[in-house]
Amino acid sequence: MGEFKVQKTYEEINAKIKAGQAVVVTAEEMVGIVKKHGPVDAARKVDVVTTGTFSPMCSSGAFINFGHSNPTIKALKVWMNNVPAYAGIAAVDVYIGATEPTEDDPLNKVFPGEFLYGGGHVLEDLVAGKKVLLKAVGYGTDCYPNKNVEKEVTLADLPYALLVNPRNCYQNYNCAINLSDRTVYCYMGTLKPQVRNATYCSAGELSPLLNDPYYKTIGLGTRIFLGGGIGYVTWQGSQHNPKALRSENGTTRRAAGTLMVQGDLKQMSSRWLKGVSMQGYGSSLAVGIGIPIPILNEEMAAYTGVSDAEIFTQIVDYSYDYSHGVARNYGEVSYAQLKSGQIEVNGKMVPTAPLSSVVRAREIAETLKGWITSGKFLLEKPIQTLPSE
Amino acid sequence: MNTRIYVLKFPKEVIDQPIISNLVKKYDLEFNILKATILLQQEGVMVLEFLGHKANVKKGIAYLNEMGVSVKSMAGNIHRDDEKCYQCGACTGVCPTGALSLHRPDMAVLFDEEKCTACGLCVSVCPARAMEVSLNGSVAELAA
Numbered sequence: 001m002g003e004f005k006v007q008k009t010y011e012e013i014n015a016k017i018k019a020g021q022a023v024v025v026t027a028e029e030m031v032g033i034v035k036k037h038g039p040v041d042a043a044r045k046v047d048v049v050t051t052g053t054f055s056p057m058c059s060s061g062a063f064i065n066f067g068h069s070n071p072t073i074k075a076l077k078v079w080m081n082n083v084p085a086y087a088g089i090a091a092v093d094v095y096i097g098a099t100e101p102t103e104d105d106p107l108n109k110v111f112p113g114e115f116l117y118g119g120g121h122v123l124e125d126l127v128a129g130k131k132v133l134l135k136a137v138g139y140g141t142d143c144y145p146n147k148n149v150e151k152e153v154t155l156a157d158l159p160y161a162l163l164v165n166p167r168n169c170y171q172n173y174n175c176a177i178n179l180s181d182r183t184v185y186c187y188m189g190t191l192k193p194q195v196r197n198a199t200y201c202s203a204g205e206l207s208p209l210l211n212d213p214y215y216k217t218i219g220l221g222t223r224i225f226l227g228g229g230i231g232y233v234t235w236q237g238s239q240h241n242p243k244a245l246r247s248e249n250g251t252t253r254r255a256a257g258t259l260m261v262q263g264d265l266k267q268m269s270s271r272w273l274k275g276v277s278m279q280g281y282g283s284s285l286a287v288g289i290g291i292p293i294p295i296l297n298e299e300m301a302a303y304t305g306v307s308d309a310e311i312f313t314q315i316v317d318y319s320y321d322y323s324h325g326v327a328r329n330y331g332e333v334s335y336a337q338l339k340s341g342q343i344e345v346n347g348k349m350v351p352t353a354p355l356s357s358v359v360r361a362r363e364i365a366e367t368l369k370g371w372i373t374s375g376k377f378l379l380e381k382p383i384q385t386l387p388s389e
Numbered sequence: 390m391n392t393r394i395y396v397l398k399f400p401k402e403v404i405d406q407p408i409i410s411n412l413v414k415k416y417d418l419e420f421n422i423l424k425a426t427i428l429l430q431q432e433g434v435m436v437l438e439f440l441g442h443k444a445n446v447k448k449g450i451a452y453l454n455e456m457g458v459s460v461k462s463m464a465g466n467i468h469r470d471d472e473k474c475y476q477c478g479a480c481t482g483v484c485p486t487g488a489l490s491l492h493r494p495d496m497a498v499l500f501d502e503e504k505c506t507a508c509g510l511c512v513s514v515c516p517a518r519a520m521e522v523s524l525n526g527s528v529a530e531l532a533a
Contacts, residue, residue: 054475056516114513189479190514197482274475276516286475286516339496353482355516357475358496 004297006043010381013047013294017378022047024292024372026365027206027304034305043301048372048379051211051304052225052290052364053203055356056276058187059167059238060285061097062123062265065160066134066153068092074144075136079103080122087136091144095164096122098275098285111280112185118283121275123163126155127227128270161265163227163273167237169289171209171257172244172313175200175333175352177345180319185280189355191318195345198315198352203361204308204335208291209257211304213250214389215242217293219382224261225290225368228272230377231263233291236386243389250303253312253332257386261289272364286357290364292372294379308335315345393446394423394463394506397453399433408456409435416449417441423506436463436507466523467505473519474498480511480520 016022023046025033030049034042064085066078078087078094082103085094100119107113125132136149155161177198178184178191185191189199204210212218222233237258244256272288295301314329321328333343339358342349371377399408404427412418424436439446450460476498480489488504489511491497511520 055477112513116518189516190483192483199479199482274473274517277518278516279513284516286477339493341491341493351482353480354478354491354496357477359476359498362495 004299005040006297006301008043008047008294008296010294010296010379013296014378016047017372018375020373020375022372024048024050024369026362026369027051027211027293028362028365030301030304031205031307034301035307039298039302039305042305043295043298046295046301049211049293049295049304050290050365050368050372051203051206051208051293052288052361052368053169053207053356054272054288054360054364055201055203055286056187056278056284057165057168057170057287058099058284060123060163060165060287061095061119062126063089063093063095063160063162063164064158065093066136067157067159069146069149069151071146072144073136073138073146073149074141075149076138077136079135081117081125081132083117083119083122085119092136098123099282101282108280113280113282115277115279115281115283118275118277120283120285123265123285124270124273124275126158126161127265127268127273129154129156155266162262163231163265163268164260164262165287166260167239167258168261168287169208169237169259169291170202170255171207171213172252172311173201173255174316174322175313175338175343176318176322177315177330177350178319179317182319184319185278186318187278187281187284188318189353190279195348195350198338198343198345198350199355200313200335200338200352201355202313202335203356203358204311204339205306206358206361206365208289208293209259210251210306210311212291212293212300213246213252213303215257215386217296217300217382218259218291219385221380221383222291223377223380224292225288225364225371226261226263227265227268227288229263229267229269231261232380233259233382234262235260240387242387247310247312249306249310251306251311254314259386288360288364290368292368292377292379308339311335313338315343393503394436394438395450396461396463396466397433397435397437398459399435400457401431403457404431404433406456408453408458411452412449416445416452418445418449423508438506463502463505463507467502467507468521468523469500470519470521473517474515475517477516480515483510483514485510
């Protein structure tokens with residue numbers, strides 16, 4: 001491993017953090033540092049780069065144990081604020097998913113549906129400290145004779161609540177357009193007919209996996225900012241695809257890597273876990289995630305120095321192509337172009353709108369920076385790396 | 390030139406009078422009528438965007454008041470819940486007047502109440518449902 005001019009270990013970086021001497025910057029700040037000093041000098045100066053992202057992330061939810069009643073129940077079906085939770089795990093263990101609609105939601109019967117409340121909102125209400133009505137029905141057994149439980153619970157009342165998100169933190173995502181003659185309502189927001197707008201959803205240069213494109217430091221066991229508390233990366237996420245097309249700088253030009261993350265819901269806050277309603281699509285959960293990247297060498301400095309102008313994504317039609325698996329795009333654009341407010345599609349200027357909050361992503365990166373510089377958050381070396389190319 | 394959006398409420402006694410055309414003739418004001426309704430009790434509600442010199446707008450509003458028409462700035466009827474809004478910017482893609490816009494380069498989502506016409510397009514597009522427009526779907530509320 002003599003290939004790098006600068007070499008640091010996790011232990012050395014953690015020792016500096018404990019001594020209050022670590023140099024920590026955000027991924028936005030790192031862009032200028034690498035541009036000015038080059039990756040080798042940047043790697044000498046900087047120990048940790050913090051990233052952040054805050055946007056709707058489907059494939060989120062929580063395992064909850066709601067405690068035994070007297071007499072006991074083996075729950076067959078469970079609802080929290082009338083949102084069904086999956087109860088086929090154990091007597092009083094459930095999983096409540098972010099996209100689960102309310103039991104009597106009109107869905108898309110009157111299109112486009114509003115989806116004002118769902119599993120994501122239940123999670124937000126729990127972390128906000130609000131009371132949630134829990135209903136459980138059982139069929140009665142000798143050991144669990146009760147057939148009906150109804151009680152108001154708060155997060156503090158629950159014996160166990162663990163946020164477990166099987167797919168978060170997408171490494172890049174499509175820019176969405178609509179080529180048809182009717183409005184498209186989808187998880188990428190409202191798309192006007194005949195390409196009159198475009199939406200996109202990534203924190204760009206602040207986004208975790210775009211700053212460690214080959215997952216060299218982000219893996220199983222990586223300690224992260226999750227929903228305002230401390231969480232961990234526990235596996236690659238579902239649909240993790242490291243083989244996606246990449247730029248020379250390593251960043252993917254398509255949706256690619258994903259993370260499975262988890263953490264104690266009781267540490268989290270409603271500022272960083274927010275129920276969302278995507279018109280015509282459904283409910284979901286906006287999740288705040290921040291990941292620290294140790295600058296072990298000049299290679300990691302170069303990766304984290306990547307700017308919006310050097311990160312590209314493809315423009316995809318959501319009126320037909322996406323929903324019918326047509327692998328076609330209408331060009332590629334950089335995040336600098338997307339953030340400028342307009343892009344060119346088929347020779348026409350089209351206004352853009354984001355779904356991912358850069359303001360909140362920056363706040364997460366700054367918060368994580370504060371945790372690390374104050375010495376209370378140490379970096380964890382992954383015990384196993386994620387599948388890479 | 391000054392552009393502002395107002396909500397006008399007409400008592401039923403005056404709904405048959407050519408009040409708006411007098412605004413053009415007497416006060417040299419241009420306007421866009423964004424919404425106009427007559428409610429069950431025969432009161433009228435109109436959302437109007439005035440274009441004109443400040444002094445003329447002032448005189449026009451004084452005339453309206455004289456005729457018994459109440460005039461309120463539109464701004465008070467639209468509200469962004471800053472606790473709910475997490476500044477993603479989805480609303481900026483549908484806002485037709487630029488009342489909701491992104492501040493670059495920091496990408497903060499700004500809301501200029503003065504430019505808002507209360508069209509309500511942002512309400513359902515906002516993933517956090519942070520925009521409340523009391524005019525949309527509930528003109529009766531305004532007349533209350």
